[in-house]
Amino acid sequence: APPRQTYSLGEAMTFTLVTDHCSVKFVxxxxxxxxxxxxxxLLINQIDDVVVTTDFCEDDQxxxxxxxxxETVRYVGYLCEVEFRIPSxxxxxxxxxxxxxxxxxxxxxxxSSPNQFINFGPNxxxxxxxxxxxxxxxxxxxxxAVPNLFRGFIDIxxxxxxxxxxxxxxxxxFISVSPDVSMLVPYxxxxxxxxxxxxxxxxxxxxxxxxxxxxxxxxxxxRSFWEIISEEFDGxxxxxxxxxxxxxxxxRCEQLSIARLIPFKRDLQ
Numbered sequence: 245a246p247p248r249q250t251y252s253l254g255e256a257m258t259f260t261l262v263t264d265h266c267s268v269k270f271v272x273x274x275x276x277x278x279x280x281x282x283x284x285x286l287l288i289n290q291i292d293d294v295v296v297t298t299d300f301c302e303d304d305q306x307x308x309x310x311x312x313x314x315e316t317v318r319y320v321g322y323l324c325e326v327e328f329r330i331p332s333x334x335x336x337x338x339x340x341x342x343x344x345x346x347x348x349x350x351x352x353x354x355x356s357s358p359n360q361f362i363n364f365g366p367n368x369x370x371x372x373x374x375x376x377x378x379x380x381x382x383x384x385x386x387x388x389a390v391p392n393l394f395r396g397f398i399d400i401x402x403x404x405x406x407x408x409x410x411x412x413x414x415x416x417x418f419i420s421v422s423p424d425v426s427m428l429v430p431y432x433x434x435x436x437x438x439x440x441x442x443x444x445x446x447x448x449x450x451x452x453x454x455x456x457x458x459x460x461x462x463x464x465x466x467r468s469f470w471e472i473i474s475e476e477f478d479g480x481x482x483x484x485x486x487x488x489x490x491x492x493x494x495x496r497c498e499q500l501s502i503a504r505l506i507p508f509k510r511d512l513q
Contacts, residue, residue: 246290246323254281256339257303263373264311264347266324270380271356278333287325294322305339311347319349334361334382345373350396353378358401376415382422413438421507428507434500436460442501447508455504460497467492 253259261268261284276282286307288296293313299306309324330336341364345351353376355362362369364385371378376396383403390398390410397416404422421427430453435442440462446454470487 246287248285248287250283250285251298251300251305251307252281252283253305253339255300255303256305258305258340258342259284259338260304260306260308260342261326261344262306262308262310263324263326263343263345263351264309265319265322265345265349266309266326266351268326268328268343268351268353269356270328270330270354270360270362272332272360273329274332276329276331276336278331278336280331280336282331282336282338283329285327285329287323287327289321289323291321315348318347330360330362332360334363334384337363337365338367340364340367341369343371343376345371345376347374350375350377352376353380355380355382358382388419431505431507433503433505435503436497436500438497439495444503444505445508446503447506453504453506455502457502459499459501460495462493462495464491464493466490 284307286296288294288309293311295310295312297306297308297310307326311318311322328338330338343351343353351373353371358381361382361384362380364383366386368387368389369383369385370389370391372390372392374394376393378397379399381401383400384405386406388400388403388405388408388410390412393410393412393415395414397418398410398412399418401420402422403419404424404427408419410417433444437460440460444454444456448454466489468487469490470485472483473486474481474483476482
C-alpha cells in the first residue's frame with residue numbers, strides 16, 4: 245500500500261480540499277488535547293496522471309487531487325482516502341474549510357462516530373462540486389455554505405449554525421438542528437425547486453409558527469398533436485395519421501418561494 249502522508253493544520257486560517265472520488269472522514273482522536281492542531285492525512289495510489297499538490301506553509305492551506313486520466317480508465321486501480329484527526333474535546337475549533345469534488349464519481353464525507361463533534365466555531369464549512377454524499381452529526385459552524393452542488397445527498401444532523409446557504413441541482417437535503425437555545429428560533433428559508441417536490445418539517449402549535457408561500461405554479465395548456473402510426477397488416481406496412489389534444493404542464497418559478505420554520509424537539513421513542 246502507498247504511504248499515508250500526514251500534515252498539521254496548526255497554522256491554517258483556511259483549508260481547501262479538492263477531491264476526485266475520495267473518501268473523507270472526520271475521526272476523533274483521544275490522544276490529542278484540545279489545544280493540539282488537527283491533522284489531515286492522505287492515502288492515494290501513485291499512478292500515472294494523478295497528481296497531488298499541497299501547501300502547508302501559508303495561512304491558506306490546501307490539498308488538491310488532480311486526476312487527468314481518460315474517463316474509461318479514470319478509476320481503475322484508483323484509491324483516495326482523506327482523514328481528519330481532530331481532538332475528541334468538542335471545544336476544539338477547526339479552520340474555515342472548503343471541500344470540492346471534481347470527479348464523475350462521488351466523494352463521501354462522513355464522521356467516525358455519531359457522537360463525534362465537528363466544531364468550526366466562528367468559521368464557515370463549505371462543500372461543492374459534481375457529486376458529494378455527506379453524512380455528519382454534531383456540526384458546529386457559523387455558516388454552512390453549499391454554493392453549487394450538482395448531485396448527491398446532504399444529511400447533517402444535530403447541527404448548530406448561524407446561516408445556511410445551499411444551492412443544488414439534484415441533491416437531496418436533510419438538515420436537523422441541535423437543541424441549543426440559539427437554534428430554537430424561527431428560520432426564514434428562501435428556495436426554488438425545478439419540480440413540486442420540497443418537504444418541510446416545522447413546529448406548528450394550533451396553526452401558529454409555520455408559514456409557507458409557494459411562489460411557483462404549474463401552468464397547464466391543451467396542445468394539439470399529430471403523429472404517424474405504423475402497423476403491419478397482411479405483410480404490408482400501413483401508415484395512418486393520428487391527431488388529437490393533450491394536456492401539457494410546466495412547473496414555473498419566476499421568483500424564490502419562502503418558508504418560515506420553527507424548530508421543535510421530538511421524542512424519538
